Structure formats: structure tokens, C-alpha cells
Amino acid sequence: MSETNPRLRAELEGIPTYKPGRPAAAGGPVAYKLSSNENPYPPLPGVMESVLATAGSFNRYPDMACTGLMNELADRFGVPVSHIATGTGSVGVAQQLIQATAGPGDEVIYAWRSFEAYPIITQVSGATSVRVPLTSGEVHDLDAMAAAVTDRTRLIFVCNPNNPTGTVVRRAELERFLDRVPGDVLVVLDEAYREFIRDPEVPDGIEIYRDRPNVCVLRTFSKAYGLAGLRVGFAVGHEPVAAALRKTAVPFGVSQLAQDAAVASLRAEDELMGRVGALVGERARVVDVLRDQGWTVPETQANFVWLRLDDRTVDFAAACEKAGVVVRPFAGEGVRVTIGETEANDIFLQAAEAFRKEL
Numbered sequence: 001m002s003e004t005n006p007r008l009r010a011e012l013e014g015i016p017t018y019k020p021g022r023p024a025a026a027g028g029p030v031a032y033k034l035s036s037n038e039n040p041y042p043p044l045p046g047v048m049e050s051v052l053a054t055a056g057s058f059n060r061y062p063d064m065a066c067t068g069l070m071n072e073l074a075d076r077f078g079v080p081v082s083h084i085a086t087g088t089g090s091v092g093v094a095q096q097l098i099q100a101t102a103g104p105g106d107e108v109i110y111a112w113r114s115f116e117a118y119p120i121i122t123q124v125s126g127a128t129s130v131r132v133p134l135t136s137g138e139v140h141d142l143d144a145m146a147a148a149v150t151d152r153t154r155l156i157f158v159c160n161p162n163n164p165t166g167t168v169v170r171r172a173e174l175e176r177f178l179d180r181v182p183g184d185v186l187v188v189l190d191e192a193y194r195e196f197i198r199d200p201e202v203p204d205g206i207e208i209y210r211d212r213p214n215v216c217v218l219r220t221f222s223k224a225y226g227l228a229g230l231r232v233g234f235a236v237g238h239e240p241v242a243a244a245l246r247k248t249a250v251p252f253g254v255s256q257l258a259q260d261a262a263v264a265s266l267r268a269e270d271e272l273m274g275r276v277g278a279l280v281g282e283r284a285r286v287v288d289v290l291r292d293q294g295w296t297v298p299e300t301q302a303n304f305v306w307l308r309l310d311d312r313t314v315d316f317a318a319a320c321e322k323a324g325v326v327v328r329p330f331a332g333e334g335v336r337v338t339i340g341e342t343e344a345n346d347i348f349l350q351a352a353e354a355f356r357k358e359l
């Protein structure tokens with residue numbers, strides 16, 4: 001047998017592995033997972049029924065073109081079907097967008113800290129990450145991002161609201177930024193948490209993309225729609241971009257279960273958005289209590305809150321876990337905590353208060 005290993009691409013060396021939010025420990029005290037920005041509500045009965053009905057035929061491949069879902073999305077958002085592309089979660093679509101635009105020698109710009117998949121999918125493609133620090137208020141620094149554009153820039157992510165800080169960029173600053181970016185650079189507005197936004201000054205990317213051929217919007221069914229485990233997301237962009245996404249797609253990447261659940265969810269949107277409203281209410285409560293406790297909490301428009309804890313981050317996460325909630329630490333920086341069930345939020349708030357008193 002040969003001693004030689006297969007030759008792997010050098011770009012893969014040192015790639016950070018994606019760290020999923022940890023689940024609650026089995027057999028521990030009451031434990032809630034507030035570490036992955038999931039929707040705490042169980043599937044709606046109608047959505048469940050559609051999935052169960054489809055489950056009887058999973059010996060067959062899914063509809064590769066996602067016809068039913070694409071038509072439903074086109075109607076819902078008032079865009080042509082040819083402007084939509086679906087994929088295995090919006091992270092899958094984000095990876096396809098990089099594959100379609102950037103390779104070795106090219107640059108991908110994003111704010112930092114932001115969604116932790118950006119550096120990974122950039123490095124896998126062989127392109128170079130250009131990270132632009134958030135402002136001291138934990139917001140995208142769009143002026144600095146525009147200034148970071150070079151003739152090697154191929155794609156820019158704007159995560160709005162930003163994961164993990166929950167902060168947003170508003171209409172005027174976003175338009176000014178887009179006016180500065182050259183037309184041959186793709187700007188991806190990652191709106192995974194769009195449905196949780198209540199600030200009227202935050203623009204809907206799907207309105208922005210319409211007269212800007214270099215803008216593409218990413219959306220997901222994983223958060224507000226509660227389908228994280230089924231893996232389906234989509235992009236809305238002009239035809240060349242959507243066509244490139246079809247070329248880079250893994251064939252049959254979106255299961256029929258996911259397609260049918262997504263259609264059923266769009267049809268049950270009123271009910272689902274009622275749940276989102278309840279989570280937004282909980283978000284306001286959590287932020288208010290934290291501020292009363294003395295914490296500095298950036299204004300969040302997502303289903304999570306961010307606490308900058310620097311070198312106390314890991315201790316804080318451990319204290320939360322001991323109390324019964326698993327949060328998402330970014331060692332040396334801060335903790336992201338998903339808004340979950342009321343009881344989970346209460347446990348988190350008690351843990352935060354106890355920690356603060358010991359500071």
C-alpha cells in the first residue's frame with residue numbers, strides 16, 4: 001500500500017472549522033439551547049402535515065428546479081422566477097455566490113465580526129478575505145468597507161442585521177455605500193434575520209436589488225420560518241447572478257421535504273409572523289432587563305442579543321450553562337444569546353444578573 005496521501009489544495013490548510021452552537025447537555029439540569037439563533041417554536045401542524053405527506057416518497061429525487069417553491073417565492077416577493085435561486089440553506093447559496101465570483105488572487109470583503117461562515121467559504125474558494133472591523137458601536141463601517149475595495153474585489157457581504165451583534169445599517173448609508181461600489185463587484189445583502197426587523201429605516205434588500213444589477217439578497221427559511229433542520233434558503237438577484245447560482249448548485253440539493261415545507265410556510269406566513277412578533281416582544285423585554293442590570297447592549301434587530309465581555313466571555317458562558325442555558329461565546333470578544341422560550345430567557349436574565357453582581 002502506498003504511503004502517500006492524496007494531494008489536497010493548499011488553501012484548505014488553517015481553515016477555521018464552522019463551530020455550531022452547542023446543544024444543551026443531555027441529562028443535565030433543565031437546559032435550553034440559545035446558541036444557534038434557532039426558532040424555539042415547534043413546526044406548525046400544517047407544515048408538519050405537508051412534510052409527512054411528502055415523506056412517503058423520499059425514495060425519489062426531489063424536483064431539481066424547485067418549481068413550486070420558485071413560483072411561490074416569485075409571487076410572494078413580486079420578482080421574476082428567473083431572478084430567484086434556491087439552495088441548501090442560505091449558507092449554501094452564499095458559498096455558491098463566492099464560487100461564482102471569486103478564486104485565487106481575488107478578494108472578498110466583509111465586516112468583522114460577522115457571520116462565521118464568511119471566512120470559511122472564502123478560504124475554500126482560494127480567495128482572500130478582507131475583514132473590515134465593526135465600528136465601536138458594533139455596526140458595519142460602510143465607509144471603511146467602500147474604501148477597502150480594490151481592483152481585486154469580487155464580492156462584498158453586508159450582513160443586515162449583523163450576526164452576532166444584531167446591529168443594522170439603514171437606508172441612506174446603505175444607498176451611499178452601494179453608489180460607491182463599482183458595478184462589477186457583487187454586493188450580497190445577507191438578510192437571514194430580515195423578518196425580525198422593526199426599525200423602519202432599515203431597507204428591504206428586495207426593494208434595493210431591483211434597480212441595482214450588482215446587488216443580490218440572501219434569505220432563509222431557517223430563522224423566522226422555523227425550518228433550520230430542513231436546509232433551504234434562497235437568493236434574489238438579477239439574471240446573470242441567478243443563472244450563475246444554478247450552475248454552481250449541487251444537483252438536487254434542496255430536498256422535497258424542504259421544498260414542500262417552505263411552500264407550506266409561505267402559505268402560513270400570518271401565523272408564523274405572529275410568532276416572530278412574540279419573539280420581537282421578548283427581545284425588547286430581554287434588552288430592557290439587561291440594560292436595567294447595567295449591561296451595555298447594542299440595539300438589536302435580530303432574534304439574538306450581543307454582550308461584549310472581552311476576557312470574561314468564556315466565564316460568562318460557563319455561568320449561563322450552569323444555570324441551564326447554552327449561549328454562544330466568541331472567546332475574548334463576547335457572547336451571542338438567542339431569544340428563546342420565555343422560561344429560557346428568564347434563566348438567562350437571572351444568570352446575567354448574578355454574573356454582573358460578582359464583577
Ligand SMILES: Cc1ncc(COP(=O)(O)O)c(C=O)c1O
Nearest residue numbers: 089090091115163192220222233
Ligand atoms: C447571517 C447569516 N446568514 C446565513 C445564515 C445561514 O442560515 P441557513 O444556512 O440556515 O439558511 C446564518 C445562520 O446562522 C446567518 O446568521
